[in-house]
Structure formats: C-alpha cells, structure tokens
Amino acid sequence: MSSFNQLGRLVNGLSLIAREVAKRSQTIEHAKNGDLETLISSSLKNALLSATDLTGLTKGKVREFSKPRPKDSVVYFNSTNDGGGKDVVNYSSNDIARASLTSDEKVDSDKGVSNNGQTIPQERLVNDGLETECESTSDNKRYVDGGEVVKTAAEATVPVKRRRPRERKVPATTFSRAFGFAALGAGLAWGTVQESAKRLVYGSPISNEKQSAVSPFLSEKNAERLALALCRMRGAALKLGQMLSIQDESLVPAPILAALDIVRQGADVMPRSQLNQVLDAELGPGWSTKLTSFDYEPLAAASIGQVHRAVMKDGMDVAMKIQYPGVADSIESDIENVKLLLDYTNLIPKGLYLDRAMKVAKEELSRECDYQLEASNQKRFRDMLSGHEGFYVPLVVDDISGKRVLTTELISGVPIDKVALLDQGTRNYVGRKLLELTLMELFVFRFMQTDPNWSNFLYDETTKTINLIDFGAARDYPKRFVDDYLRMVMACANNDRAAVIEMSQRLGFLTGKESEVMLEAHVQAGFVVGLPFSKSGGYDFRSTNITQSISNLGATMLRHRLTPPPDEAYSLHRKLSGAFLACIKLGAVVPCRELLLDVYEHYHFGEDEWSLSTASVS
Numbered sequence: 001m002s003s004f005n006q007l008g009r010l011v012n013g014l015s016l017i018a019r020e021v022a023k024r025s026q027t028i029e030h031a032k033n034g035d036l037e038t039l040i041s042s043s044l045k046n047a048l049l050s051a052t053d054l055t056g057l058t059k060g061k062v063r064e065f066s067k068p069r070p071k072d073s074v075v076y077f078n079s080t081n082d083g084g085g086k087d088v089v090n091y092s093s094n095d096i097a098r099a100s101l102t103s104d105e106k107v108d109s110d111k112g113v114s115n116n117g118q119t120i121p122q123e124r125l126v127n128d129g130l131e132t133e134c135e136s137t138s139d140n141k142r143y144v145d146g147g148e149v150v151k152t153a154a155e156a157t158v159p160v161k162r163r164r165p166r167e168r169k170v171p172a173t174t175f176s177r178a179f180g181f182a183a184l185g186a187g188l189a190w191g192t193v194q195e196s197a198k199r200l201v202y203g204s205p206i207s208n209e210k211q212s213a214v215s216p217f218l219s220e221k222n223a224e225r226l227a228l229a230l231c232r233m234r235g236a237a238l239k240l241g242q243m244l245s246i247q248d249e250s251l252v253p254a255p256i257l258a259a260l261d262i263v264r265q266g267a268d269v270m271p272r273s274q275l276n277q278v279l280d281a282e283l284g285p286g287w288s289t290k291l292t293s294f295d296y297e298p299l300a301a302a303s304i305g306q307v308h309r310a311v312m313k314d315g316m317d318v319a320m321k322i323q324y325p326g327v328a329d330s331i332e333s334d335i336e337n338v339k340l341l342l343d344y345t346n347l348i349p350k351g352l353y354l355d356r357a358m359k360v361a362k363e364e365l366s367r368e369c370d371y372q373l374e375a376s377n378q379k380r381f382r383d384m385l386s387g388h389e390g391f392y393v394p395l396v397v398d399d400i401s402g403k404r405v406l407t408t409e410l411i412s413g414v415p416i417d418k419v420a421l422l423d424q425g426t427r428n429y430v431g432r433k434l435l436e437l438t439l440m441e442l443f444v445f446r447f448m449q450t451d452p453n454w455s456n457f458l459y460d461e462t463t464k465t466i467n468l469i470d471f472g473a474a475r476d477y478p479k480r481f482v483d484d485y486l487r488m489v490m491a492c493a494n495n496d497r498a499a500v501i502e503m504s505q506r507l508g509f510l511t512g513k514e515s516e517v518m519l520e521a522h523v524q525a526g527f528v529v530g531l532p533f534s535k536s537g538g539y540d541f542r543s544t545n546i547t548q549s550i551s552n553l554g555a556t557m558l559r560h561r562l563t564p565p566p567d568e569a570y571s572l573h574r575k576l577s578g579a580f581l582a583c584i585k586l587g588a589v590v591p592c593r594e595l596l597l598d599v600y601e602h603y604h605f606g607e608d609e610w611s612l613s614t615a616s617v618s
Ligand SMILES: Nc1ncnc2c1ncn2[C@@H]1O[C@H](COP(=O)(O)OP(=O)(O)OP(=O)(O)O)[C@@H](O)[C@H]1O
Pocket: 118, 239, 242, 299, 300, 302, 303, 304, 305, 307, 319, 321, 394, 408, 409, 410, 411, 412, 451, 453, 455, 456, 469, 470, 471, 472
C-alpha cells in the first residue's frame, strides 16, 4: 500500500475529529434556550479531558500510574440506620490487614477465590496499561480447587498479556464518546503511517498469507491502541469487540485477536462517585438500607456495566450489575462511530453487508441495556432449566433491581477457558452439557441466550453444575424458522446437498439466483458445520479444523453472496459458533450426533407458534 494511501487515511482520521467538532458547533448554535456558557465550558472541558486521556491512551503504552487500593472497599451499612446509611462505614479485619500491605503484596494477596469459590480479579486499581505475565501452574490452581489440573508444558509458560484496569470515568455524553472514537481513528491512522514507514525501512514481516502481515493497519501496536480505547470507552463498541474476541485466529487477524483478548478480560472501572450517582438515580438514595454490605471494588468490569458484590439483609450474597451512565443513550452513535472507523480502514469486505449487521447489533445492544428485560429473561431461563440437571440459573432480586441495576444471587465457578485446564473427563462433560444446552435452547425452548462469552458459563466442579449468567442477549425464534433450521441442520449432518439448498432458500440464506461457485461454497460450509453431527460415537474437537475450513469457504461466500443472512442468523450463528469454539477450546469429545438425534426424534414440526416442544434432552 502506498504512503499516499496511508497519508490519506491519516487525513481521514483527523477529519473524523473535525467532523465531531463541527457537529458540536451546530449543537452550540442550536442551544439557544440552554445555558450556553455551561455548555461551552463543559464541552471544552470534555474535549480537553478526552484529548488528554486519549493521547496517552492511543499511544498504547504502559503508564506508570499507581493508585493505592482503597482501604474501604467494603462498606458496611448499619442496620439501625434507615435513612440511606451510606455514611456508616466499618472495615473488616480483612480490609485492615490488606490496607497494611504494600501495593505489590496487595496484588498477590488478592489473587484468589472468594468465600464461595468465585475468582475475583482484584488486581485492578493498582496499575495501568498492559503487561506481560507468564501464567504459572500455581496461579491456575486457584481456579480448579479440588479438580485435577491438566496442562501442557506450553500452556504453563505461555506469556499472557494482562491489563490492569484503571479507575476511569466513563465518557457519558454523546460528544465525549464521539470525540473518543475520532481520536482513536486519528491514533490508528498515525499508527498505520508509522508501521508503513517502518516497513519501508526494515521490510514487511513474513506474510504467511495472514492479513496482519499484509496490512500495516493491523500492526500489534494498532491492535493494542484499539483494545485500550475500547476499555476506556466501554459500551456498544466494547461489546462488539468482545463479540469478536471469542472468534478464531483463522477468522480474525492474530494481533487484533490478542488485543481483543485484553478487552475480554475487562474494561476500566467507574470511580466511586459515578457509581453512587447511578445507584442513587436507579434505586433511590435509600438503596443501602436493603444491604448489610457493599463492596466498591468490582468483581468484574464488563462492557455495559460493572458488577459488585454485596450482602443482603437476609444474608444472601448477591452480584449487583450497575450500568455505566450514558452507554444506553449512545448505542446509535457508538455503532455509527465504529462503522466510520471500519469504513475508513477498508478492512471490511462488501459481502459482509455491514449496514445490516450494524442494524441488528443496535437492536441487540438496546435490548441488552434494559436490565428489566434481562431480569425477565433470566427468570424465564430459571423456570425452563429448573428440572435439568447440571445447569443453574441464579435468582433475580427484584427488590434491588431496576432498568440500569440488576441484582442476582452470587454464584461461583470457573469460566470455560479455565475448564480447559481440567482433566479430559470434565472437559468432555462440560462440552457435552454446553452443546446439549445450545440444542435445547434452540429446538426445545426456541428461546436462546445468544452471547457465548466464556465467562457467561461458570462451571462449579463441586456440584458438576454450569452456572449461567448474563441473559441480556436472549431472544425468541419463530417456530417456522426453527422448523426449517432443524431440517437444515439434519441435511448438513447427513450430507444432503439438495435439502441444504432448499432449506437455505426457505430460510433466506440463498435467493435461488446464486452462481454455482456460491452454491458449492455454501453447501460445503454447511457440511463442515454438520461434520460433528455426521457420525455416532463422539466427535473429537481436539483434532478439528472446522474454523479454518469455514474461513476459507467464507472468503468465497463473501465475494459471491447475493443477500445478507436473515436477521435471526446473526445472533444464532454467533451462539452456535460460540458453542463449537468452546468445545474446541475445551478439547472435548462430544457425542454430537446422538444429542442432535435425540432432539430431532422428540421434535414436533408444524405446531403453532407458542406451544413448546415436549422434547427432552437427556
Ligand atoms: N450472579 C453472579 N455471580 C457471580 N458473578 C457474577 C454474577 N453476575 C455477574 N458476575 C460477574 O460479572 C461479570 C459480568 O457480568 P455479565 O456478563 O452479566 O455482564 P455484561 O455487562 O453482560 O458483561 P459482558 O460484557 O461480558 O456481556 C461476569 O462475567 C461474572 O464474572
């Protein structure tokens, strides 16, 4: 790619900033009735803050920022205080002990398991930026607690880039968010120019046909810039990043995947003042009267909200998910800004029908920001799975929940990627359960949790149960769609070309006017996905190359596709590929065909929309 092109990109990136500044000027013009002075000063302040933040941030460097861990992370509420009680603070002996440690000791002492076995990534708040660590066996043992640890030598010494999240305010206005994206765009453009210059002097890296080696945009530094900016911005963009992060290297370039893995580990953390504002606004200033204690140090900082541990008056341990301010109102503009960034990178092939995908993503994200909807989805799942051994859905605490705060029973367990360190029998069991659940959600409940993030499945070794969380992205599928989809899956499993084509047309994947090249690629992709279901006796996900084959066929399909996939397919295929990737990650051997046949034999085709199939998955 010529230097002129790179320069063009830099100009484009800078023009993103200019566009936002221009947009803001119009807003100022229109703010005739408002307090103009405040608007201007706060906008300037925001712009200045964003600019300074993002200048450091888009450099992607590890900064020596040291913030002592707050001594009063757990706040205890006095039971006699009914008027809010947030001022009544006690410290536990544990806090006092931790407060006397040095900052480094705190990091080590915090790596561990909470009372109920939940891993608490409490190394946050101590340092900023990225650092490379080697995962040691002893470190991983904390995840397995009683289970057999099985690791290859390579796994034991793989250097893992970890990020220590910072406490940083979420950019909550549309402008500050748009400015953040614009600055990121400029940072990426600058990174691309630097990489191009480096390649001119030192030559390009060995290609191996990898996109990362071909495009100077996909440099490691740029990927890191992207990850750090996403962690700072949070919200819709981070969610999109997390969705991509569970993809396979053959689908997403390696440096981007590595950066997104950093994103998957968690976002920055809201400062206490911002957190209290959300809690007061959502639950009323007396929210603390329902609790015995609240831990201000989050269990997790996710894309849309952060999760805190609290104890209720009746003694129940709960997880309170508290939404970042502004993210719900910024979905539309966040997605538009991501699209602008993607457009200017020219990395997205035409056949991806980006506009359609973005439209679906906007709808999904708006649903995910509605915690009342998530609460009702969670209760539905709890009911549906109550008789099914091996799964548990935590209780929803309505009393301390609202549109932007969701309180649920605290559960324990280790995420799927950590289960991959356990013995083969456990991995097979968890892989089987995950696939069983996926088939049951689609073909029995016709109601599916479509976010296959590995941390949404927490395996509890002591009870052999998969604890399920995060039901924001759950959706119903129409009976007619599910009928035809099951026929298509069977056709794929049975290598039935004609039926694959017929069902694909009925479902809207094909128009009927496709070229032979496209038809062949489509059918072959179907057969690849159907492979685990094609033979009885257990499919070994350790030796599969499903993702590589799909990736090769996908390139052809993107070139020759005549129609975008039906709306249902986006979330469904994300979930299905998530289930496969989880089995691959686990290296599980799963009797996929038997599980599918069991569903198929119990399935009732052509029933009315609302009646649930009586199929049972054993
Ligand atoms: N009930 C719970 N018990 C224990 N931990 C929980 C619970 N709910 C959430 N968590 C922790 O908080 C993290 C984020 O929660 P959740 O996935 O519900 O949030 P989210 O905003 O939807 O996140 P994501 O961006 O991953 O989709 C989980 O991965 C888990 O570590």
